[in-house]
Amino acid sequence: MKSTITFSLLTFLLILKSYGQEINTKKLDSFFNVLKDQNKTMGSFAVAKNGKIVYERSLGYSALSPDTILAGSATKYRIGSISKMFTAVMIFQLIDEGKLSLDTKLSKYFPQMPEGDKISIANLLSHTSGLMDYVNDVADKDWITNLHSKAELLDTIAKRKLHFTPGEKQQYSNSGYLLMGYILEKITGKTYNRLLETRIVNKINLKNTVSSIANNLGEQEARPYRMIQKWTDIKDIYFPNVIGVGDILSTPADLLIFINALSSGKLISQKSYTQMSTFIGRNPFGMGLIRVPFYKQVGLGHNGGTYGSFSAVYHFKETGISIASCINGLNYPLNDINVALLTMSNGMPFQIPDFKSMPLTAEELEAYPGVYVNKKLPFKMTVAKSNGALTAQATGQSAFPLEVVSKDIFKFDGAGIVLEFNLEKRQMTLKQGGMVYVFSKEEN
Numbered sequence: 001m002k003s004t005i006t007f008s009l010l011t012f013l014l015i016l017k018s019y020g021q022e023i024n025t026k027k028l029d030s031f032f033n034v035l036k037d038q039n040k041t042m043g044s045f046a047v048a049k050n051g052k053i054v055y056e057r058s059l060g061y062s063a064l065s066p067d068t069i070l071a072g073s074a075t076k077y078r079i080g081s082i083s084k085m086f087t088a089v090m091i092f093q094l095i096d097e098g099k100l101s102l103d104t105k106l107s108k109y110f111p112q113m114p115e116g117d118k119i120s121i122a123n124l125l126s127h128t129s130g131l132m133d134y135v136n137d138v139a140d141k142d143w144i145t146n147l148h149s150k151a152e153l154l155d156t157i158a159k160r161k162l163h164f165t166p167g168e169k170q171q172y173s174n175s176g177y178l179l180m181g182y183i184l185e186k187i188t189g190k191t192y193n194r195l196l197e198t199r200i201v202n203k204i205n206l207k208n209t210v211s212s213i214a215n216n217l218g219e220q221e222a223r224p225y226r227m228i229q230k231w232t233d234i235k236d237i238y239f240p241n242v243i244g245v246g247d248i249l250s251t252p253a254d255l256l257i258f259i260n261a262l263s264s265g266k267l268i269s270q271k272s273y274t275q276m277s278t279f280i281g282r283n284p285f286g287m288g289l290i291r292v293p294f295y296k297q298v299g300l301g302h303n304g305g306t307y308g309s310f311s312a313v314y315h316f317k318e319t320g321i322s323i324a325s326c327i328n329g330l331n332y333p334l335n336d337i338n339v340a341l342l343t344m345s346n347g348m349p350f351q352i353p354d355f356k357s358m359p360l361t362a363e364e365l366e367a368y369p370g371v372y373v374n375k376k377l378p379f380k381m382t383v384a385k386s387n388g389a390l391t392a393q394a395t396g397q398s399a400f401p402l403e404v405v406s407k408d409i410f411k412f413d414g415a416g417i418v419l420e421f422n423l424e425k426r427q428m429t430l431k432q433g434g435m436v437y438v439f440s441k442e443e444n
Contacts, residue, residue, distance in 0.1 A: 023047060023321075024344045025055050031340055031352050032057050035332060038355045039227060040413065042329030043310075044071055045337075046252035047345050050320040051260040053253055055345075060329055062222040064231060069219055076208050076249040077222045077326035078239065079311040080304025083211070083248040084177045088125055088288020089262060090184055090199050092272035095121075099187055102275070109183050112158045118166045121183075124176035125287035126280065130162035131175040135242065141396075144237050145307065153178065153241060170283045174245050181244020192243050204261040209250040212243050221249060222328035224308020227414060228399055229387060231329055234308035246306060252324035255313040259301055259322055263315050294342050303334070310334050314342075321345050332413040357404040364407070365390060368421055372428045372439035381430065381439055383419075392419060 028047075035041045042060025046053055058071040094100040100121060106129075107116030113131070123129040134156045135144050148156075157175045164171070181192050188195060193212035201209050215236060216223065225231040239247035250258075261267055268276070276287045277300055284290050292299040292314050301314035301322075310330050315322040323341045327334065336353075343350045365385055372381045379395035383402075390410060393399035400417075402410035408421045418431040426441040 023049060023054055024347060024350075027350065027352070028055055028341070028344050029057065031344070031350070032059055034352055034355065035059060035337075039231070040332035040355070041327060041337065042071060042225065042231065043222070043325065043327030044073065044075060044077065044252050045326075045341065046256055046324045047341060048256040048260060048322040049345075051264065051322075053256055056253065060231075062328065063219070064223070064225065065233075067219075071222060071328075073251065073253060074208055074220075075222050076210070076217070076220050076251060077311060077328060078224070078236070078246075078304075078306050078309040079248050079250050079255065079313075079326060080246045080306045080309060081174075082250075082255065082302045082304040082311050082313055083242075083244065083246045085262075085288050085302045085313075086196060086200060086211075086248060086258075087177050087180050087184070087244045088276060089267050090195055091121065091125065091180055091288075092268045092276060093199055094184070094187060096269045096272055100183075106179065109186055110154065110158075110179060112154070113179070114158065114160070114162050115166065120166070121180070122287065123166050124180050125276075126170065127172050127176065127285050128167050128170050128280075129173060129176050130164040130166050130168065130171070131157060131173050131179075132160035132163065133173045133175055134178065135174040135237075135245070142235075144241055145235050147238055148241055150182070154182075170280060170285060172285065174242070177245045178242070184244070196248070200258070200267065204257055204266060206250070206254045206257060209248065209254045209258075211248045212240065213247070213249060214238070214240055217249065222309070222326075224306070225329040226308065226398060227329065227331040227401060228391075229389075229401060236308040237306045246304060250326070252313075252326050255311075255324040255326070256322050259313050259315045259324075263300070263317065294339075295346075305334075312338050314338070316342075319346060330414050333416045335416070336413075355403075358406050360404055360407070362388060367423050368410075370444075371442045373442055374437050374439045377437060380442075381428065383428070392417075 036059045044058040047055040056073055060071055061068055062071045062075045063069040102122040104121045105117050106113050106119040110116060119129045184195055185192055196211045224234040224236045226234050277289050279286045279291055289300045290302050297316045297318045299314035299316040303312040310327040311325060313324040325337055368390055369383050369385050382393045384391050390402040391399040392402055400412045402412060405411050410419045416432055420429040428439045430437045
């Protein structure tokens, strides 16, 4: 749901040669032990084979204050945009029942929307509507963390022009799924949470999946944290703003039950599942599903990210393997965790990472602090020394810790960031997600 240049999380998996399929649970434990010992991740993880859960692991805490609560298999996590899979399934259920069609126009339910007579349910499902994104397109990124009425949310979408003609291209938009959540309620006369309960949760016996719950649901909900020297509270999205979009609470075990039920025809018809998993060219988004390549396999599922929680669930038909990750504290790339899960679940060779950093003296660290600018980017990067280590902070963002890789090279695994310094040229190079940006150090 959230995307910024500084803290974006990549979800691309490499296509390589396939190996065996024996699930190495001991090595998975060793991997997660390292992440736990190095404070790289807090969350819960699970693997299923042919619909049966064969591995579960939880790390860290669901809450650190006022009471310290260990994370466990029943801890509920905000799954972000994985919620869209649930919304899409219920839309296709109505299509199977003849109460809706892919050709139904948005104007039938929300005539105030721009060019609503040209936007179909299919466009909303496949992110081809052209609608503005009410989560990411607003200038104030804290806007979504505060309470807004349904009327205000709808008005925000209705007042903005389309990014492009409906069907012209594909661009991720949270707005389409908010509207579909409301359409579900209009057609059935029931709340989204009640629909989720009757149409999915009870149908496949999910134990820990709910929607339409405001933030901080007592001991049941994992609170979000960011690593800034230590795990620190984050103000997350106000979740009643994103019902049908990214507000569902669930567990890795429930997500695996859900995705295997979906792929095996227990929730929608085969025709609808085929439509749900139809992709346009090389675009990653289908109608509620994302495709994820891994070696010669292609998985289907979704990932999610709020301001403080991160998640992923993928099913691979070729091997029968499904994985799920739910995280409330991320200090290591989510993509790397998912790759590790898939690699070891497929019985492939995997090198457990070594997080030993190269020590630098206090005198050596003094060479790096300062304010760095790139005239083509709308923010500055401030590097500072704190408690014998370096931190970096983009304008308008929280500071994040830097780990020494080698002299002049530092990293922040939580967002896949590498910073390389050229002290002689007074430059710093930011590398993230295949992008490279060169910054110059401002004069004092």
